[in-house]
Amino acid sequence: MRDSLVRIKSSLFPRLVFDRTSLDKHIEALTEANSEIAKERDSLLLELNSLRSMKGGNTFLFEGYDIPIDLMQLTGGGPDTFETISRQHTENLRRWIGLEPQHTLLEIGCGIGRDAIPLSKILTAGRYIGIDIIGRSIEWCKSHISAHNPNFQFYHFDVDDQLHNATGKTATTDIRLPADDQSVDRIILFSVFTHMLREDIEHYLREFRRVLKPGGLVYGTTFIFDDAILASARATNLTIFDLRFEHPLEEGCRINDPVHPLGAVAFTKGAWDGMIERSGLTYAKPNLKGAWSGFYSDAEDGQDVVILTRGD
Numbered sequence: 001m002r003d004s005l006v007r008i009k010s011s012l013f014p015r016l017v018f019d020r021t022s023l024d025k026h027i028e029a030l031t032e033a034n035s036e037i038a039k040e041r042d043s044l045l046l047e048l049n050s051l052r053s054m055k056g057g058n059t060f061l062f063e064g065y066d067i068p069i070d071l072m073q074l075t076g077g078g079p080d081t082f083e084t085i086s087r088q089h090t091e092n093l094r095r096w097i098g099l100e101p102q103h104t105l106l107e108i109g110c111g112i113g114r115d116a117i118p119l120s121k122i123l124t125a126g127r128y129i130g131i132d133i134i135g136r137s138i139e140w141c142k143s144h145i146s147a148h149n150p151n152f153q154f155y156h157f158d159v160d161d162q163l164h165n166a167t168g169k170t171a172t173t174d175i176r177l178p179a180d181d182q183s184v185d186r187i188i189l190f191s192v193f194t195h196m197l198r199e200d201i202e203h204y205l206r207e208f209r210r211v212l213k214p215g216g217l218v219y220g221t222t223f224i225f226d227d228a229i230l231a232s233a234r235a236t237n238l239t240i241f242d243l244r245f246e247h248p249l250e251e252g253c254r255i256n257d258p259v260h261p262l263g264a265v266a267f268t269k270g271a272w273d274g275m276i277e278r279s280g281l282t283y284a285k286p287n288l289k290g291a292w293s294g295f296y297s298d299a300e301d302g303q304d305v306v307i308l309t310r311g312d
């Protein structure tokens, strides 16, 4: 009996090795074909979008959504960078704070859905709450993104803001975030703290402490400076926004343009430490290094990033 089993096993073994090898080859070929298809799709989309703009089109096709270019431009970027930035945002979120299908995620300053659209493929069993102060962007997100994804909800807050909503009637400090206490797994802000002053940031941080679940995480991009970083930013001038931060606003805070104070706001690490401590949050990880100033050769995101959690 044992001998015949050994005979069967040894006669099957070469067959199994052969099958496994040919399976591996098929997987490799499929992976290659897949990446070729993705490249082809990206270049066709690029061509389609440039044909549309040549014909005077005012929308941009992104993951099946026809996005109004004027609203897209209010995010500080246009059709040439929209897709790449969106992909980088999602990759960084996966890498640094992790995303799971059942997560509840709150995005502050969601704009026209540059992150919500890819997130709709990830948060399939969870919930997304996006808020912004630009009414038209939120209306667009509701009627396009929520229409296909009922678990994605968008809220407009009519905050008075010289840059994004000059006729607004309320203030950030009046906002109560539309989420129950301890109900949110992840909070994200891309290029939003960079347009806010200390009092408003501290209000949001206190709200984050209220709505975050224990163990929940905040990923917020910001400009963090010290003398060496400022010197590097001025010498390298890597962005299109001429970020020199020559104007001190208060201790630990500088603005780039006194005519448009909210155009770009930067803080020292010490100023961030104080805001975080006063709000009852704490750092979950060391800050990520931003590429904007040219100071770090091993930058991890375009802007610096604070990753926070509840302080208890």
Ligand SMILES: C[S@@+](CC[C@H](N)C(=O)[O-])C[C@H]1O[C@@H](n2cnc3c(N)ncnc32)[C@H](O)[C@@H]1O
Binding pocket: 074, 075, 076, 108, 109, 110, 111, 112, 113, 114, 115, 131, 132, 133, 134, 159, 161, 164, 172, 189, 190, 191, 192, 195, 196, 200
């Ligand atoms: C540079 S855009 C980035 C948009 C989006 N995060 C993205 O990466 O596509 C900044 C966004 O923050 C929003 N914003 C500015 N101040 C805000 C505030 N106090 N509360 C909520 N959103 C705000 C603006 O309306 C704008 O949509």
